[in-house]
Amino acid sequence: MAKSKSAYFCQSCGYESPKWMGQCPSCKQWNTFVEEVVEKSSSKVPEWRSTTASGNAKRANKAAIIHEIVYQDESRILTPDQEFNRVLGGGIVPGSLVLIGGEPGIGKSTLMLQLALSIPQVKTLYISGEESEQQIKMRAERLSQSSRANCYILTETSTQNIFKQIETVQPNVIVIDSIQTLHSAQIESAPGSVSQVRECTAELLRFAKETSTPVFIVGHITKDGSIAGPKVLEHMVDTVLQFEGDRHHVYRILRAVKNRFGSASELGIYEMQGSGLREVSNPSEIMISQREEPVSGVSIAAMLEGMRPMMIEVQALVSNSAFGTAQRSSTGYDTKRLNMLLAVLEKRFGFRLSAQDVFLNIAGGLRVEDPAIDLAVIVAIISSQQDIPVKTNLTFAGEVGLSGEIRAVNRIEQRIQEAEKLGFDGIFISKFNTKGLDAKKYHIAIRPVAKLEDIFRALFG
Numbered sequence: 001m002a003k004s005k006s007a008y009f010c011q012s013c014g015y016e017s018p019k020w021m022g023q024c025p026s027c028k029q030w031n032t033f034v035e036e037v038v039e040k041s042s043s044k045v046p047e048w049r050s051t052t053a054s055g056n057a058k059r060a061n062k063a064a065i066i067h068e069i070v071y072q073d074e075s076r077i078l079t080p081d082q083e084f085n086r087v088l089g090g091g092i093v094p095g096s097l098v099l100i101g102g103e104p105g106i107g108k109s110t111l112m113l114q115l116a117l118s119i120p121q122v123k124t125l126y127i128s129g130e131e132s133e134q135q136i137k138m139r140a141e142r143l144s145q146s147s148r149a150n151c152y153i154l155t156e157t158s159t160q161n162i163f164k165q166i167e168t169v170q171p172n173v174i175v176i177d178s179i180q181t182l183h184s185a186q187i188e189s190a191p192g193s194v195s196q197v198r199e200c201t202a203e204l205l206r207f208a209k210e211t212s213t214p215v216f217i218v219g220h221i222t223k224d225g226s227i228a229g230p231k232v233l234e235h236m237v238d239t240v241l242q243f244e245g246d247r248h249h250v251y252r253i254l255r256a257v258k259n260r261f262g263s264a265s266e267l268g269i270y271e272m273q274g275s276g277l278r279e280v281s282n283p284s285e286i287m288i289s290q291r292e293e294p295v296s297g298v299s300i301a302a303m304l305e306g307m308r309p310m311m312i313e314v315q316a317l318v319s320n321s322a323f324g325t326a327q328r329s330s331t332g333y334d335t336k337r338l339n340m341l342l343a344v345l346e347k348r349f350g351f352r353l354s355a356q357d358v359f360l361n362i363a364g365g366l367r368v369e370d371p372a373i374d375l376a377v378i379v380a381i382i383s384s385q386q387d388i389p390v391k392t393n394l395t396f397a398g399e400v401g402l403s404g405e406i407r408a409v410n411r412i413e414q415r416i417q418e419a420e421k422l423g424f425d426g427i428f429i430s431k432f433n434t435k436g437l438d439a440k441k442y443h444i445a446i447r448p449v450a451k452l453e454d455i456f457r458a459l460f461g
Contacts, residue, residue, distance in 0.1 A: 008033040009194040014233075036195045037188035077173065077214070080118050083270065083279040087241060087254050089262015092173065095212040096261060097205050099179075099234065101219045102243030107252055107272055108218050111243060112175045113139055114276050115216070117149040124150065125171035129157040129181030143276040157191065159184045159203055171213065176204065178218040179233075201236055234258065245272075249365035252277065255306065265306040284311040284422055287364040294392055297384030301376030302397040302415035302427060303368060309411070309418035311395060313363035314373065316380035321357045332362030333377065334369070341378055341400060348404040349452065351385065372409040374400040375428065378452065379459065388460050393425040396455075398433075404452045408432040420444040428455055 008017045011034055013027040023030050076091030085091050088098070102108045109131070116124040117140060128136060136153050152169050156162050159182055166174065176182065182200040183191040190196065201217070208215045219233070234240050238260045245252035254268040270277040288300060288311055297316045302309065321327065330338045338360055345351040358381060362368050375398035383390050397415045399407040408430045409415075419427045426445040439446045449455045 006035050006037050008035050011194060014194045014198070034193065036193055077119070077122060079115060081115065081268075081279055082281065083254065083268030084115065087256050087259075087266050087268045088239065089256075089259055089266070092214045093238070093261045094214055095208050096214045096239060097201075097208045097237045098214070098216045098239040098241065099219050099237040100216060100241045100243060101221050103221060106243050106245055107270075107277060108243050109177055110139065110143075111254070111270075111277055112177055112216060112218060114143055116151045116173070116175055117143060119173070120150050122150065122172045123152070123169070124173040124175065125152045125154060125166065125169055126175045126177070127154045127156060127162055128177045129155070130178060131155070142274070157181050157183055159200055163203075163207070166207075174213060174215045176215065176217040178220060180220050197233060198236075201233055205236055244367075246365050251280070251365060253305075253366075263307055267306040267308055283308075284418065287312040287366065289313055289363060294389035296387045296389045297380055298392075299376040299380040299383065299390050300392070300395040300424070301368075301373040302395045302419050303370040303373050304411055304415065305366075305368075305370070309414045311418065311422055311424075312366060312368065312373075314376045314380045315361040315363060316377070316384045317357075317359040318353070318381060318385040319357050321355055326353075326355055327357040327359070329358075330360040332365065332367050333360055333373070337374075338377070340402070341374060342381070344400065344402060344404055344452075345378065345381070349456070351382070353381075353385070356385070370409075371399040372397045372415070374398065375406060375455070379455065382456065382460065386460055390459060391425075393423075394428065394459075395419045395424050395426075396428045398428065398430045398449070400452065406430045406449055406451060406455075412437065416442055416444060416446065428458075 008020050009015070010017075010024040010027065010029065010032045012029045012032045013024060015024050015026040017033060020033050020035070024032055074094055076093055078091045079085055100108055100112065113126060113136065116126045126136065133153050133155055140149075152171065154162070154165050156165065162182075179197055179200060180192040183196050184199045184203060187195045187199045204215050204217065207213065217237070237258075239256065240258040242255045242257050243252060244255060250272045252270040252272055254270065256262070256264050256266045258264055259266075269280040269283045271280055297318070299314050301312050301314050303312055304310075328335060328339055328342070338358070342353050342358060346353050360377065360380070376396040378400060379390060379396055397409055397412065399409055401407050412429055412433045416427055416429075420442055424444060426447055428447050428449055431448040431450040434446075434448045437446075447458070449458070
């Protein structure tokens with residue numbers, strides 16, 4: 001009989017050490033090592049593992065030459081949620097293991113239950129270790145989809161009991177909410193520890209690959225925004241999705257961080273309502289405010305969020321400072337980059353902004369990192385300072401350099417097509433983006449500019 005063995009694991013990054021250490025050599029965190037049992041005296045083969053006539057031994061795989069391997073396109077499971085299909089790369093891949101992370105209360109459980117209830121032609125098993133059956137039933141009634149759903153509910157935390165129920169129900173899709181609540185009899189440590197999370201995920205991964213059953217697992221996140229548990233958890237799964245958003249706003253973003261079956265730059269946008277999450281097919285309309293007359297300090301940016309083009313509204317307010325030090329505040333935009341653009345305006349073009357307060361806001365509660373929004377930010381700031389409104393039928397896409405030049409941005413064709421689809425009359429882009437661009441096939445006026453002086457002259461005279 002094998003002897004039980006223990007080791008010390010960092011609860012922050014999952015680093016393993018044979019002895020206790022004060023500081024983790026991997027993530028440099030202090031007092032994060034906890035002793036956990038890593039091997040039990042008796043091992044048990046899970047119930048779902050395939051067996052042969054000789055017992056529990058499984059035939060080992062053999063190496064194959066790559067040109068002899070027969071490739072077949074997997075038939076994906078399409079859901080009624082087009083945003084979810086987009087993020088996954090075209091639907092649910094059989095045998096895939098998908099990890100979904102997000103802050104508490106952001107709507108992860110609602111999204112997963114809505115997914116399980118929305119595909120009645122597919123048998124789904126929703127496993128919850130955090131809520132009772134009555135609580136899940138209440139949420140399903142609120143979503144108004146439980147009457148026609150082919151969905152089974154299981155409240156269990158033991159992986160051995162879960163696999164027995166899976167063998168009985170034979171589901172086509174499995175949802176685990178959440179991985180931090182499960183525990184395996186193979187490991188003696190507490191649920192949620194590094195060893196338990198890793199072992200439970202490994203068992204689910206083996207099950208998904210051997211039975212070609214897609215498995216969705218919900219993961220909690222830490223204070224710094226990363227998924228709780230060892231970092232190896234994100235390497236084990238096929239797809240990592242982040243469910244983001246401000247709880248004070250109604251819009252949520254489902255972002256693909258890693259995807260072995262599609263693009264890792266896709267995202268889906270949802271609106272949180274009382275009846276669940278509503279997919280937003282045209283996010284540009286909700287990001288642009290409707291006004292009867294032009295207002296100074298407002299411009300429209302043609303940006304890319306992942307692979308998705310959208311128009312967003314940039315709002316700026318410049319006012320005289322009442323204190324000795326001018327204030328610099330931005331919501332949804334990097335404050336350091338805002339300070340850099342203000343320095344360019346003051347050094348290169350003589351705008352006296354050092355004694356004025358500058359406030360910047362990205363409408364809709366989005367957090368923007370695309371450098372192509374620089375041009376719209378500068379236009380909004382100058383529009384507010386000079387109190388000259390910008391025409392609402394114009395949009396901007398360009399990165400601003402330290403010398404005041406307007407640099408080219410990627411995927412300019414997608415930005416132009418999105419602006420044309422939404423009815424804009426003109427778009428200002430970098431002159432260096434016009435190389436190889438056929439402007440005749442667009443019905444929108446493309447106005448190339450090389451420096452900020454060109455756009456100031458065109459807009460403000």
